[in-house]
Amino acid sequence: MHSKKKLVVGITGASGAIYAQRFLKFAAPQCERIYLTMSEQAFQVARTELKIPISREQFDLAGWLGEPIDNTELLSERDFFTPPASGSFRHDGMVIVPCSMGTVGRIANGISNDLVTRAADVCLKERRPLVVVPREMPWNVIMLRNLTTLAEAGTTVLPACPAWYHNPNSLEELADTVVARILQVLGFEQNLMKQWMVEN
Ligand SMILES: Cc1cc2nc3c(=O)[nH]c(=O)nc-3n(C[C@H](O)[C@H](O)[C@H](O)COP(=O)(O)O)c2cc1C
Numbered sequence: 001m002h003s004k005k006k007l008v009v010g011i012t013g014a015s016g017a018i019y020a021q022r023f024l025k026f027a028a029p030q031c032e033r034i035y036l037t038m039s040e041q042a043f044q045v046a047r048t049e050l051k052i053p054i055s056r057e058q059f060d061l062a063g064w065l066g067e068p069i070d071n072t073e074l075l076s077e078r079d080f081f082t083p084p085a086s087g088s089f090r091h092d093g094m095v096i097v098p099c100s101m102g103t104v105g106r107i108a109n110g111i112s113n114d115l116v117t118r119a120a121d122v123c124l125k126e127r128r129p130l131v132v133v134p135r136e137m138p139w140n141v142i143m144l145r146n147l148t149t150l151a152e153a154g155t156t157v158l159p160a161c162p163a164w165y166h167n168p169n170s171l172e173e174l175a176d177t178v179v180a181r182i183l184q185v186l187g188f189e190q191n192l193m194k195q196w197m198v199e200n
Contacts, residue, residue, distance in 0.1 A: 004032040007186070008084045008094035008123075010116035013041020014135040016098035016160050017049045022172060022179045023097050024072065025065045030188050034072040035084050035091070037115045041100070077114045084119035093129030093186050094119055098160055101136045101143050107155075108146035124153050131185055133178065135160040156185050166193060 007027060011020045020042075028034055038046075038056070046054050046064075054064055056076070062068045075082045083089035096103060096116060103116060112118035123130040132155055136143060151157050160178050168174040180193035 005092040006033050007031050008035045008119050010096040011038040011042040012100040012103045013039055013045045014098035014100040016135045017046035018175045019097050019178055022175050023182055028069045028072055036072050037075045037077050039077050087122050087126045094123045095131040095182055097133040099132040099134045104134055105146045108149040131156045131158055133158050133160050
């Protein structure tokens with residue numbers, strides 16, 4: 001029923017690198033291939049928040065996720081000679097997690113100046129699923145308008161607003177309340193959060 005997916009994943013420099021880390025960990029086993037691209041700021045924020053020596057030059061995904069993952073390819077954010085840059089490449093959708101308000105603004109205004117924003121642009125023009133996971137507070141009216149533009153264009157705006165009613169015991173469990181929703185929206189199986197009022 002659930003054939004393995006080809007997924008595009010963008011990581012940008014908003015706070016919440018843990019969401020990207022947890023998402024990749026759970027999505028990768030269900031994917032045929034993940035095309036991953038990270039902005040320069042995404043690396044900086046991930047180093048700051050997760051205390052890991054992650055860099056474009058020394059990219060150790062297994063070390064980052066704590067387990068070997070062999071189906072994920074890191075693409076340079078500057079390289080448009082890559083599959084997600086073109087509508088001719090068929091895939092099952094894209095998520096940008098976490099998504100900075102700068103990236104939201106660029107996508108909403110058609111400024112596809114790196115691989116994250118170009119791949120998102122392609123998703124919208126090809127009517128493919130696009131999920132953005134913005135994180136900022138408070139939101140100014142420009143941010144709200146940009147998010148509305150994305151929603152009107154068909155994007156699922158899934159803010160990094162973790163839920164507390166599952167009584168999480170760790171930061172990972174708290175982050176997983178968001179990750180579970182991303183997985184669900186993109187059609188993945190997930191056992192991180194039970195369905196409300198449904199047994200098993
Ligand atoms: C530690 C840190 C946390 C940040 N958190 C956020 C955030 O939560 N949301 C946001 O929109 N920008 C945040 N920023 C600012 C972005 O990194 C900055 O706007 C950057 O230009 C985004 O670039 P990118 O979209 O290419 O990744 C943060 C920056 C730093 C250094």
